[in-house]
Amino acid sequence: MYVAVKGGEAAILATHDLVAEARRGDLAVPEITVAQIREQQALACARVMNEGSLYDQDLAALALKQSQGDVIEAAFLMRAYRTTLPRFGSSEPLDTAQMAIRRRVSATYKDLPGGQVLGPTYDYTHRLFDFALMETEPQRAPSPPAGEGWGEGSRDASDMSSKTGANVSDLRDPSSAPSGHLLPQGEKDRAPLDTTMPRVPDILGAEGLMEAEEPPEGDPRPFDLTRDPVSFPADRDVRLQSMARGDEGFLLGLGYSVQRGFGGTHPFVGEVRVGEVAVEFVPEELGFAVDLGDVTLTECQMVNQFQGSKDVPPQFTRGYGLVFGHSERKAMSMSLVDRALKARDFGEATNYPAQQDEFVLYHADNVEAAGFVEHLKLPHYVDFQGELELIRRIRREREERLAQEQGAKEPDTMPEAAE
Amino acid sequence: MATLARASRSEIETLLGDPPDHDLLKAPETGTVMVEGRAGGAGRRFNLGEATVTRCVVRLSNGRMGFSYALGRDGRKARLAALLDARLQDEAEDSGLHQGIAALAAQQAAARDLASRKAAATKVDFFTLVRGS
Numbered sequence: 001m002y003v004a005v006k007g008g009e010a011a012i013l014a015t016h017d018l019v020a021e022a023r024r025g026d027l028a029v030p031e032i033t034v035a036q037i038r039e040q041q042a043l044a045c046a047r048v049m050n051e052g053s054l055y056d057q058d059l060a061a062l063a064l065k066q067s068q069g070d071v072i073e074a075a076f077l078m079r080a081y082r083t084t085l086p087r088f089g090s091s092e093p094l095d096t097a098q099m100a101i102r103r104r105v106s107a108t109y110k111d112l113p114g115g116q117v118l119g120p121t122y123d124y125t126h127r128l129f130d131f132a133l134m135e136t137e138p139q140r141a142p143s144p145p146a147g148e149g150w151g152e153g154s155r156d157a158s159d160m161s162s163k164t165g166a167n168v169s170d171l172r173d174p175s176s177a178p179s180g181h182l183l184p185q186g187e188k189d190r191a192p193l194d195t196t197m198p199r200v201p202d203i204l205g206a207e208g209l210m211e212a213e214e215p216p217e218g219d220p221r222p223f224d225l226t227r228d229p230v231s232f233p234a235d236r237d238v239r240l241q242s243m244a245r246g247d248e249g250f251l252l253g254l255g256y257s258v259q260r261g262f263g264g265t266h267p268f269v270g271e272v273r274v275g276e277v278a279v280e281f282v283p284e285e286l287g288f289a290v291d292l293g294d295v296t297l298t299e300c301q302m303v304n305q306f307q308g309s310k311d312v313p314p315q316f317t318r319g320y321g322l323v324f325g326h327s328e329r330k331a332m333s334m335s336l337v338d339r340a341l342k343a344r345d346f347g348e349a350t351n352y353p354a355q356q357d358e359f360v361l362y363h364a365d366n367v368e369a370a371g372f373v374e375h376l377k378l379p380h381y382v383d384f385q386g387e388l389e390l391i392r393r394i395r396r397e398r399e400e401r402l403a404q405e406q407g408a409k410e411p412d413t414m415p416e417a418a419e
Numbered sequence: 420m421a422t423l424a425r426a427s428r429s430e431i432e433t434l435l436g437d438p439p440d441h442d443l444l445k446a447p448e449t450g451t452v453m454v455e456g457r458a459g460g461a462g463r464r465f466n467l468g469e470a471t472v473t474r475c476v477v478r479l480s481n482g483r484m485g486f487s488y489a490l491g492r493d494g495r496k497a498r499l500a501a502l503l504d505a506r507l508q509d510e511a512e513d514s515g516l517h518q519g520i521a522a523l524a525a526q527q528a529a530a531r532d533l534a535s536r537k538a539a540a541t542k543v544d545f546f547t548l549v550r551g552s
Contacts (some may be wrong), residue, residue: 086450087451096460117542117543187431199461201460213462215464238465322467
């Protein structure tokens, strides 16, 4: 018997207050600002932008603050906010060859044109705590670095009048490497990097060794899974969009599974590049492309083993990853799974999860996944009453049946089915 | 417009000075643009994700229209940038406003250049015993 009940409003209001208190933590500790999160937790912001599928560093930082650092909750906030905004249209396709490179490495060529640029990375750190970071540095906080060095991009850079070595001491390695490392001095004497660097697969492509990557006939508009329902088999544009907004951990696990043999590719990183790319958009009323500013992107091109046929000589095959912000792990995972999902196109067996588009696409979205998993917390009182009633009836009927059988047989038999 | 898109609100404010009289043809509006990429960098287009964009259209009292489109959600910046866009169309190429824009562009280029030099400082110089072979 179930009786409908109302209630919980007061409790829910109280939980809003309580979560606000929990979020704030100890009042003796200064409150964190959105700008601090944006500037100092940029990698977390990148993840929120990717999984929230919305590029806006301030909103990502706000989402992280509001969700106490819960990345999936933060992505959910981004997704929810996005639905309130009108869409002006689609950008021109990004040209990653024009990226202002901050980092670019290749595992396939040592001396590639443009060079190996390590950029800001934790790859070569020792993963030892830098306890100096536990100390705040109040003397640096109030003054935005201006002039020389890091601060040149700062808005109020009067000019480079303070050309002293004064803030060389500030040029600590920004990574978590043990403190005491200074950046090489004289970076101003270094020539800037080449403005365009060839993408590594294109180098192989020039020799015909790489699977060609060309737009299909007519360069069609891409499918948009936020507007139209996905059907299977899913095309590459759908798969790439799904993975770009997919959960990093899920794609990492799938990518790892592929490498370990559940999908059979062990590729080379043709290239990983990180940097800024201009977004161009053609407003209807103007009719020409307008530069909206730069977004930070990470792109990964995996070089995988050969594929050929009687018509096509053996070629390397590609996996591609492109994501917002500095998110190498995500871009690499995406490119591994992208290649695995091409299995059907290449006539390979699709025995493993990473090769099955339906499996990957239906489970990559962590906002959907979290929603379905976490909805289990919501009241299921009626469903459960039903189950409860059912199991009681089954048990009752079983006991009655056993009792009947028992009565029919001789009394010394053990009731072995009873547990 | 590219320079204005990358400029801060205060930079635009400083350059514009007192806002001229104008009508708002399209009040500052924040929406999104779906950012497209290409598979493999040059292949099939796909939707990478959206980005917030704010736009504004103004008309000065002389009828000149100004437009602004930029990433982000700063409505006031969008309005000021549209005003500046309108003003710039009426000004001679060597006017103070155009020089101001050129200075902003130079500042942005210098920031890019510095970032590139910093990245260049992390460029690997491989060496072996038979270097250059």
